[in-house]
Amino acid sequence: MERLTDFVLRHKLAVVLAWVAVALAGTFAAAAVQDRLGARFGAPGQPAYEANQEIMRTYGGGLVPLVAVATEPVDFARLAPLGRVVTDPAFASDDGGTTYALLYPPQDGDLTEEITQILGPHVRVTGLEALEPEGGGGISLVAEILIGGVGALVVLAFVFGSPLAVVPLVIAAAAVLAAFLAVYGLTYLTDVSGVVQYIVALMGLGIAIDYSLLLVTRWREEGHDVRRAMATAGRAVALSAATVAIGLVATMVLPVPFLRAVGLGGVVIPLVSMAAVLTLLPILLATVGPRIDRGRPKPSRWAGWARRVIRFRWPALLVSTGLLVALSSAALGLNLGEPTSDSLARSGPAYETLAGMREAGLPTGALSPIPVLAPESALPVLRAVPGVETAVVAAPGLIEVIPDYEGTATVENVLASAPPGARVGGAVAQSIGFTASVYGAFPPMLVLVSLATYLMLAFAFRSLVLPLKAVLLNLLSLAAVIGALVLVWQEGHGSEPVWGIQALGAIDEFVPAMIFAFLYGLSMDYEVFILARMREEYDRTGSTDQAIVRGLGSTGRLVTSAALVLFLAFASLAAAPILQVKLFATALGLGILLDATLVRALLLPALVSVMGRWNWWLPSRLSRRATRRAPAPQAGPTSPAG
Structure with a gap:
């Protein structure tokens, strides 16, 4: 680090000009990149994904149909200009008074008005796309960045109390x-x-400011x-950036190109943030920093908080752990997959049409049909599958299976019972394949990432206990977040009052994997900041309690402010459409x-206090290799606890 600092300070003009050039080129790239981003989901190579791709190539349309419901005789074939139409005499109520057809438009969108114009006002439209909440609207990416930036400036102005607050924003912009x-x-x-543009803009803003705050x-x-x-x-910045990058590398080892692409784009964020903080920021601090730093550092109350945590270490440990375990238990109810109609809209024309289908005795499984690439001879087998209402020939080589109800049970039965050579597609089958592909590889990926993090932190902290504690606390924190996701979105305890979106009943299968990849490193940031300072103070004093008090006293406000900045960035991101x-x-x-609150401000210092000198244990031989000097004070079986 000393060599890098000397190089940067000796070549101030060249470094600044290089960053100006990068910023100018980045301005062009930010305006042009949206046209080059895609929206491809799924897991190529999985049978259902490949079947769906062939169905769309050969027969046209998308994966999820709109369902046109008529209470008078109509010719559904007239909808052909809007997309692929599937209809059959079996698509009718027992009394024949209500009929329906499946319409697969080539693109998502509300075609209710067009369908009504073609077939008349007695035809209504429903379907998962029509029932799905619109997301409560959204604001532009530029507006989100501005909102996040203004919020960050307010926090920074409070922290520094001087024009120095602008410097982290300059670094973040670069x-x-x-x-x-x-x-x-x-x-x-x-x-x-296309999701990457939101992640880069707002997560980049938060991480760069976090690192700048630390320095x-x-x-x-x-x-x-x-x-x-x-x-x-x-x-500490370099170590933190490496930790965030390791978490994002997790997505690159999963067998899903979409997640790999998001992870690859995400890895860029901590690396460029680290580069800006370690090269451009030292120059700004050395040149203009002393002139604009007119405020006085405010006294920290975190040292007093740390002393209270040490005094009540066991209650603090038990309460914080209990709360995290309680939240984590909600994660056991996580339901991955496509939402059903019961978890979507409960009012409006699409919902009323669905209610009319139920009253007429029509299967709600028509909203999630199962397309099967198979000859007509497969019809008797498919009609006999448990949970199937009917199966019809939609086109030569393509059969549409209509389940009694929505959900995965019938799809799994069709997958198990389909005749040899038949290929099962559909959104639900693709979701099942995606989940198996991603989460089947998740355990070894989790072990790999955790082990890599542990080894890196063990070298940095010169301890075998501290990094283990850091990894375990991080995993517990992640489980609690997944539990909160289940409570807020899947069960609706928060999504409806805040965004007006009812309980989804299911979480998109790729979301938890992305949360793990991004949050694993981000939450480790604060642990690195705090533990690195505690390690430094322990080396200086030889006292665990003093290390906690001084370490948390020095970093408590930093961690809180950094977390608030990042939270504001994510709050802006939550306004995306x-x-x-x-x-x-x-x-x-x-x-x-x-x-930043329950884990790092309460559980972490309490656990460090309880562990005492065991926190710093490292065999002497490893300690000498890591530090290239005599080992730091060590704990053994009979070592004191403090």
């Missing part, structure tokens, strides 16, 4: 533009999801000495607040 430039380049190498705060503590600040806080982005953003926002 980092975000550099990230857009990198993502723009990646689009020429691989497909990148600027330490620079003030060191009396405006850039080199001393870089030697300590700079190392895409429902899945709302789920992702709210989970990350809740996770950041939960982690």
Whole structure:
């Protein structure tokens, strides 16, 4: 770190000009990248995904149909200009008074008006797309960045009390533009999801400000000495960025190109943020920093809080752990997959049409039909599958299976009972394949990421106990966030009063994997900040209690402020018009607040206090290799606890 600092300070003009060039190119990339981003989901290679691709190529239309319901005789074939139409005499109520047809338009959208114009006002429309909440509207990406930036400026102004508050925003702007430039380049190498633009803009804003806060705060503590600040806080920034990147690498080992692309785009964020903080920020602090730092550091109350936690270590440990375990238990009810009509709209024309279907005795499974690539000879087998209402020939080589009800049970029965050579498609079958593909590979990926993090932190903290504690607390925190996601969105305890969106009943299968990949590293950020300072203070004093008091006293306000900035960024991201982005953003926002308060401010210091000198245990041989000096004070079986 010393060599990097010396190089940067010797070549100030060249480094600044390089960042100006990157920012200008990034401005162009930010404007142009949207046209190069895609929206491809699914798991290529899975049978249902490949079957769906063939169905769309050969027969046209999408995966989820609109259902046109008529109470008078109509010719549904007249809807052909709007998309692929599937109709059959079997698509009727017992008395024949109500009939329906499936319409597969090539693109999502509300075609109710067009269908009514073609067939008349006695034809109504329903379907999962028509019933799905619109996400409560949204604002533009630029507006989201501005909202996040203004919120961050307010927090920074409170923290620094001087024009120095602008400096982290300058670094964040440079980092975000550099990230857009990198993502723009990646689009020429691989497909990148459109979700990445929201993640880069707002997560980049939050992470870059977090890292800047750490370095600027330490620079003030060191009396405006850039080199001393870089030697300590700079190392913590590099370690934190590596931890975030490791979490995002998790998505790259999963066998799903969509998640790999999101992870690849996400890895850019901590790396460019680290680059901006470790190269551009030292120059700003060395040149303009002393002139604009007119405020005085405010006294921290976190040292007093740390003393109280130490005094009541066991109650603090039990209460915080109990709350996290209670939230984590809700994660056991996680339901991955496509939402059913019962969990979507409960009012409006689409809902009324669905209610009319039920009254007429028509199967609600018509909203989630199961397309099967098979010859007509497969009809008797498919009609005999438990849970199937009927099966009809939709086109040569394509059979539409209509379940009695929506859900996965009938789809699983069809997958198990389909005759040899038949290929089962549909949105639900694809969801089942996606879940098996992603979460089947999840346990080894979790072990890999946790082990890599543990080894890196063990080297950084010179302890075998601290990194284990960090990894376990992080996993417990992540489980609590998934539990909160279930409570807020799946069960609706929060989604309806805040966004006007009713309980979804199910969570999109890719959302938990993305939450793990991003939040694993982000929440570890704060642990790295706190534990790195505790390690430093323990080396200085040899006292665990003093390390907790001084470490938390120095980093408590930093962690709280950084978490608030990141939370505001995710709150802006939650205003995006895409429902899945709302789920992702709210989970990350809740996770950041939960982690910075309950976990890092209460559970972590209480656990460190309870463990005493065992926190710093490292065999002497490993300690010498890690530090290249005599081992730090060690604990053994008979060591004191404090």
